[in-house]
Amino acid sequence: MTRVFSGIQPTGHLTLGNYLGAMRRWAEVDQHRADSLFCVVDLHALTVDHDPARVRRLSRQTATLLLASGLDPEVCTVFLQSHVDEHARLSYLLECVATDGEMRRMIQYKEKAAKERARGRSVRLSLLTYPVLMAADILAYGTEEVPVGEDQAQHVELARDVAVRFNQRYGHTFVVPRTTLPQVAARVMNLQDPRRKMGKSDDSGAGVVYLLDEPDVVRKKVLRAVTDSGREVVYDRAERPGIANLLDILAACTGGNPESLAAVYDSYGSLKKDTAEAVVEVLRPVQARHRELCADPVYVEEVLRDGAEKARASARPTVDAAYRAIGLLPPVTEPSLSAVR
Numbered sequence: 001m002t003r004v005f006s007g008i009q010p011t012g013h014l015t016l017g018n019y020l021g022a023m024r025r026w027a028e029v030d031q032h033r034a035d036s037l038f039c040v041v042d043l044h045a046l047t048v049d050h051d052p053a054r055v056r057r058l059s060r061q062t063a064t065l066l067l068a069s070g071l072d073p074e075v076c077t078v079f080l081q082s083h084v085d086e087h088a089r090l091s092y093l094l095e096c097v098a099t100d101g102e103m104r105r106m107i108q109y110k111e112k113a114a115k116e117r118a119r120g121r122s123v124r125l126s127l128l129t130y131p132v133l134m135a136a137d138i139l140a141y142g143t144e145e146v147p148v149g150e151d152q153a154q155h156v157e158l159a160r161d162v163a164v165r166f167n168q169r170y171g172h173t174f175v176v177p178r179t180t181l182p183q184v185a186a187r188v189m190n191l192q193d194p195r196r197k198m199g200k201s202d203d204s205g206a207g208v209v210y211l212l213d214e215p216d217v218v219r220k221k222v223l224r225a226v227t228d229s230g231r232e233v234v235y236d237r238a239e240r241p242g243i244a245n246l247l248d249i250l251a252a253c254t255g256g257n258p259e260s261l262a263a264v265y266d267s268y269g270s271l272k273k274d275t276a277e278a279v280v281e282v283l284r285p286v287q288a289r290h291r292e293l294c295a296d297p298v299y300v301e302e303v304l305r306d307g308a309e310k311a312r313a314s315a316r317p318t319v320d321a322a323y324r325a326i327g328l329l330p331p332v333t334e335p336s337l338s339a340v341r
């Protein structure tokens with residue numbers, strides 16, 4: 001069975017981008033056809049200035065929303081990254097394989113480091129090495145496929161490069177993973193600035209639909225989406241990014257195709273109205289399930305405990321093999337003959 005791994009950071013409230021680009025596919029497709037693991041990558045949330053209480057709160061909320069989106073712990077593994085030591089253990093080895101130049105080329109590093117500096121904050125070293133931890137997340141599980149949105153493709157490429165290099169130098173240890181992208185909505189854009197990705201850490205929430213936004217808030221945000229001064233509804237991501245974004249969202253929510261949907265509409269207003277209603281309908285069951293799960297926090301904790309146990313058992317042999325391959329002696333578990341003598 002194909003091994004699938006993906007992760008999500010508890011750095012903010014989850015967005016429609018997270019859902020359409022990644023989570024929905026995990027729940028509707030991946031968990032049923034593959035041996036899959038989905039991880040709340042809480043260690044990654046410490047790479048920029050953070051508030052410990054908020055990270056704890058968001059980690060719980062993110063895990064709850066993963067279950068609310070339909071992940072079923074009977075068929076997949078859901079867990080918190082920090083509960084499985086193998087991630088950090090492997091990350092260090094991969095730091096000895098990846099290069100400084102590779103890290104500095106990462107687009108997200110450049111963007112996030114610039115943002116931290118603009119806020120007068122120093123840049124944490126972990127922000128630079130973050131893609132190596134992400135590679136460790138993936139490689140520890142013998143992952144073949146990594147279902148992510150487009151913004152994470154560069155990081156998965158790096159994981160591939162590191163896996164290939166490690167295998168060439170130290171003998172075959174890791175499966176070389178590949179990215180899988182959704183057919184539509186691989187990059188949902190900010191509704192107020194459609195040339196920018198819709199992100200959970202965006203400064204203003206006006207252009208971001210959060211999974212827990214009330215229906216009326218969703219409607220308001222979509223109806224106020226920035227478009228352009230044209231009138232004709234055409235699907236052109238370069239020239240009409242606002243309209244293309246709405247068509248992508250509508251297509252992803254209704255299972256349609258953005259180009260053919262463009263032909264159906266003769267005004268921006270009706271496109272916005274239908275898109276708003278489609279988003280409200282997609283979020284409705286997730287929000288309802290989220291309310292139920294919030295009433296049963298013990299269940300969520302049990303899922304995470306069992307998930308971590310399964311994940312640990314799955315990662316351990318690969319990470320141990322990497323320790324041996326790179327030249328580290330195994331710890332002695334029984335007294336050796338020389339020690340007895």
Ligand code: TYM
Pocket residue numbers: 005006007008009010017018019020021022023041044133134137138146147148149150151152155185186187188189197198199
């Ligand atoms: P994160 O937490 O930013 O996002 C989680 C997932 O949501 C996708 N996504 C989007 N897709 C489409 N449009 C958007 N606007 C949008 N915003 C987010 C992301 O592509 C991602 O799939 N580094 C990762 C987390 C991670 C990870 C991993 C992923 C850590 N280790 C190992 C896969 C495998 C991140 O920051 O995702």
